[in-house]
Amino acid sequence: MEERVDKQIVDLFHVPKRIGNDPMLPMRIARLLSRQQIDILHLHNWGTLIEGVVAAKLSGTPAVVHGEHGMVYDRPHQVWAQKLAWRGVDRVLAVSEALADRISEKIGYSKDRIHVIPNGVDSDLFFPCEQSKAEAKGRIGLPMDGVLIGMMARFVPFKNHLGAVRALALATANGAPVHLALVGDGELAGEIRHLVAKLNLDSRVHFLGELERVRPALSSFDVFLSNSNHREGMSNAVLEAMACRLPVIATRVAANPELLDEGDAGILVQPDDDQALADAFLKLAEDEQLRTRISQQARDRAVKVYGFAAMIQNYRNLYHQLSEYKQLQRQ
Secondary structure: OHHHOOOOOOOOOOOOOOOOOOOOHHHHHHHHHHHHOOOEEEEEHHHHHHHHHHHHHHHOOOEEEEEEOOOOOOOHHHHHHHHHHHOOOOEEEEOOHHHHHHHHHHHOOOHHHEEEOOOOEOOOOOOOOOOOHHHHHHHOOOOOOOEEEEEEOOOOHHHOHHHHHHHHHHHHHOOOOEEEEEEOOOOOHHHHHHHHHHOOOOOOEEEEEOOOOOHHHHHHOOEEEEOOOOOOOOOHHHHHHHHOOOOEEEEOOOOHHHHOHHHOOOEEEOOOOHHHHHHHHHHHHHOHHHHHHHHHHHHHHHHHOOEHHHHHHHHHHHHHHHHHHHHHHHO
16 A cells, blocks of 8 residues: 555555564554644554554544544453544444444444544446456456456455355255356465365356456456455445446445445345355346346445545645644634
8 A cells, every 4th residue: 555655645654563563553653743844643443543542642643533443342351442442433333324333332442432434436437347258258257158246355254255155056056047256365265265166166256366457357347246244344345346337236234225325225134144255246147237236226326325436625724624634622
C-alpha cells in the first residue's frame, strides 16, 4: 500500500515497533505527533488503539478518531481495555450499521455514540468490463462454457471455500453448467484442493492464485461469490464486484444485507447452508435475464450509495467538525 501513496501530496512516516509488546512505542508515536503538529489522529482497529490513545495524551494531540472495520475483540480484558480507551477518543466509527450493532452488543458501548461511515468503492477504477466475457476468460485461461462463479478471498476457514466447493458439487449434480474460480491462497489451500479432487471437480474448479491486479479476474467472472460464515465489517470485495456490474451471491452476515439492499441488488443466502448456495448457483446459471437485472442494480447502488466520493466527503466533514469543535473548546 505504501507504493500507492502519492508522496507529492502525502507525507509518509514509519514508526518502528518491536515484535510483541513494545512499551516505548507510544512515546515514539507521541514524538512524531508533536514534531508534525498533528491535529487529528485516526486510529484503526484494535492493533493501534491503546498505543495511539496513550501517544495522543502524551503529545497533546487535539482530536482522536478510532475506526472499527470488522473484527470485534470481546475477551474480558479486551472489552475492559476498549471501554477505557474509547473514553479518550472523540469519535468511534464503524463501517456499517451491522458492525455498530455488534460493537454495542459485545462491548457494551452505546450505539448512539458510534458514528457509521460506510466503506466506499472507486467506481472509476472498478467499472463494467468493456471486452466480452469470452475475451476476458481467454486472457487468463478460463473455460468458455457455462457460468463462471468467482471468489476472491484468503484461504482461511471463515471465508468458507469448502462450503462453496460442496455447493458446486450439489449444483453440478443437478445439471448446472457452472465453474468456480478461486483467487487467493492461504492455510487451507491443501484441504480445498483435496476436497476438489475427492468430489471429482478438477475440471470445474480453477485456482488462479494470488493476483496483484484483480480487475482482469473480475472481468472474467459471470457471478461473484462471498461465502463468509463470519460476521465481518463491510466487504470491499463485494463492493468492487458490484461496481464492476457483477451479480453477487453473498451470505447474510455483517453488512452484506445492507450492501445488497436486502436482496434487491444480489442474492443473499444463510451462512453454512450448502444447499441454499447450490440453489443460488442454479438460479443464476439458468436465468441470464436475472443476472443482467441484479448486476445493473448492483452497479447503480455501488455508485450512488457507496461511491468513493461520498465516503471521502464523509471523512472530510468529520475532520472539519472535530477541528472546529476543538477550536471552540480552546477559546
